[in-house]
Amino acid sequence: MSQTAIMAGAAPETGTGTAVEPRGPRPKPFFTPRKIIIYSVLILFSFYFLFPLYVMIATSFKTMPEIRFGNIFALPQQINFDAWVRAWTSVCTGLTCEGLSPGFWNSVKITIPSTIVSIFIAAVNGYALVNWRFKGSEIFFAILIFGSFIPYQVFLYPLVMITRELRIFGTLQAVILVHTIFGMPILTLLFRNYFASLPQELFKAARVDGAGFWRIFFEIMLPMSLPIFVVALILQVTGIWNDFLFGVVFAGTQNYPMTVQLNNIVNSAQGSPEYNVNMAATVLTGLVPLIIYFVSGKLFVRGVAAGAVKG
C-alpha cells in the first residue's frame, strides 16, 4: 500500500510538462481477493456477535406456542409486548412475584450512590498521590493495584463480618461500601494517571498563591478533569449495574439488584419455563449498559482500555 503511495509521490516529478499525465495514486479495485477475505471473515464474526442480540429480542416478542414450534431464527409473527409486560410487572423472582421492576429500582439505588462515592474518593486519592505525596503513599498505591487482581472470594467472608459489625449487612449501604472498595484500584489508577498528565505549574502556582489541599482540588483540578470523569462514570455505571456477586452476598433479599433477580427468574423458575418472558427480562437487564455503550461510543472504549493503561 505504501509502495503505491511512494510511486504516486514520485509521479508528478517525472510527469512535469505533460498535462494529460494522471496524478495521484492509481485507483484500486474494491473487490480484490484480499479485501473479499477480510470482509467475509469480519462479517462472519459479526454474525457470531450479533446473533444472540437478535435471538434475545426476537424471542421476547414471540408467544409461547410460536416458540414451541421451534425455530429460533424466525422473526416473531407479530410484535407482542405481553412477555415484556409480564417480565416487568408480574413474573416471579424468588420470593415475590412483582416482576423485574423492584430489581431495576434496587439497581438504580445501588448504582447511583456507589458511582458517586467511588468516583469522588478515587479522584481525591489520585490527586493526593500525584500532588501531595506522603511517606508510603506509593506503597499503598502499589498494594491497591496488586489487590485488584486478587479474586473477590478471598475477601467475601471477612467483609461479611465487617459489614455485620457495622450493622449494615443486608442493606444497600453494604453493597455501596463494597462497590466503593473494589472500584477504588482501577479508578484511582485512572485519576492518578490523568492528574499526572496535567501541567504541574498549575498546581505550583496555586500553592504559591496560598491555596490549600481542598481548594486546589475543587477549584483547579476538578474543573479540568471532566473527560476522565466521564470515562470513570461509564466504567462504574456499567460495572456496578452488571455486578452479580456483591449484590447476592451483601444486599439482602429485599434489595437484590436486577442481575440477581433476572437469574432467579430464569434459573429458579417453577413450572414450565416461559422463554419469551426470560428473554424480555434479559433484554431489560442488558438495556442500561447497552444504552450507555451505544451513546458513549469511543469513550466506552477509552473506559475499558483504561485498565490496560499502565501508570
Add this chain to the structure above:
Amino acid sequence: MADTAVYKEEGAGIAGQRGFLRKTFLHNMPAKIAALPMVATVLVVFVGCTLWTVYYSFTNSRLLPTGKFVGFEQYERLFATSRWNISVTNLISYGAMSLVLTLTLGFLLAVLMDQKIRFESAFRTIMLYPFALSFIVTGLVWQWIMNPTLGLQGTFRNLGWTGFTFDWIANPRMVLFALLIAGLWQGVGFCMVLMLAGLRGVDDEIWKAARIDGIPTWRTYVSIVLPMMRGVLVTAVVLIGSGIVRLYDLVVALTNGGPGISSEVPAKYVYNYMFSGGNIGQGLAAATMMLLTVIIIMVPWAYLEFGGKGRRS
C-alpha cells in the same frame, strides 16, 4: 526528610521528639486525611481480610469462624473432594482454551481491522457490545440459544436436519465448550480493542522498512510487530487471566455447575461452602488456593514489569 530528622535529634530533648512527630504525622495533614479511605481499604481489606482468610483457612470453622487451629486438615479435605478437583481441572482446561483463543482471535480480528477497512467503527461496535453486558445476561442468552429442544439443535432438527446435534450444555463432556462459546462472545471484542491499540502504536517506519526488505506481511506481524507489542500482550494476558480465575457469574447463569458437577469452578465452590454449605473453613481454604493461583500468575508479571526495570528502558 531524613536530614531534618537527624538534625532535630541533635537538638535533643522533648522538643526535638515533638518536632519529629510533627514531621511524620502532621506534615501534609489534609492529604493524609483525604487518603484515609484508601489507606483504610488497603490495610483493612486488601491486607487485613487476606490475612484473615488465610489464617482461618487453617481452622475447623463451620457455621461461624470460631474453630480451632487444625493445620492443613482443610486443604487435605479440599483435595480429597472430587467436586474441588473437578473445579480445578475445569478451570485449567477452560482457562487454557479461553486464554489462547481470546488472544488469537483478538489478534486476528485486530489485524483485519487494521487493514484500512471501511465501516471500522461499525465492526468495532458490533464486536465490543457484548463486553458491556453482564455475565448473567450473556449466560442466559446462550443458555437459551443452546437449549437442546428449542434452541439451535431443535431448530435444525425441525428444519429437516434430524441428525444435527448441539447439546453441549447438557453434555458433561462438552459443557466446557459451551462455556467457552459464551465466554469468547463476551471477551474477544475487548481483546481485539487492546490489540488494535497495540498495532496502531507500531511505528509506520517499521512497516516501510519491512516492505523495502521484502518481508511478507504475515512474517512482519509474527516476527516484528508481535514482539514489539509485548507490553500490550502482557497486559492482555494479565487481564484475561485474572478474569478467568474469577469466573463465577457466567457459570451460575449458563449451567449452574451442571449437568451434575461437570462445570463447577473454584469461585463457585468457595461461595457454596461459605454461604450455603455452612463449612466456612473449607470455603476459606478454597479461597486461599485461588489467592495462591493469582500470586503464582502475578509475581512473574510484577517481576518482569517492575523488577526488570534496570534491564529494559
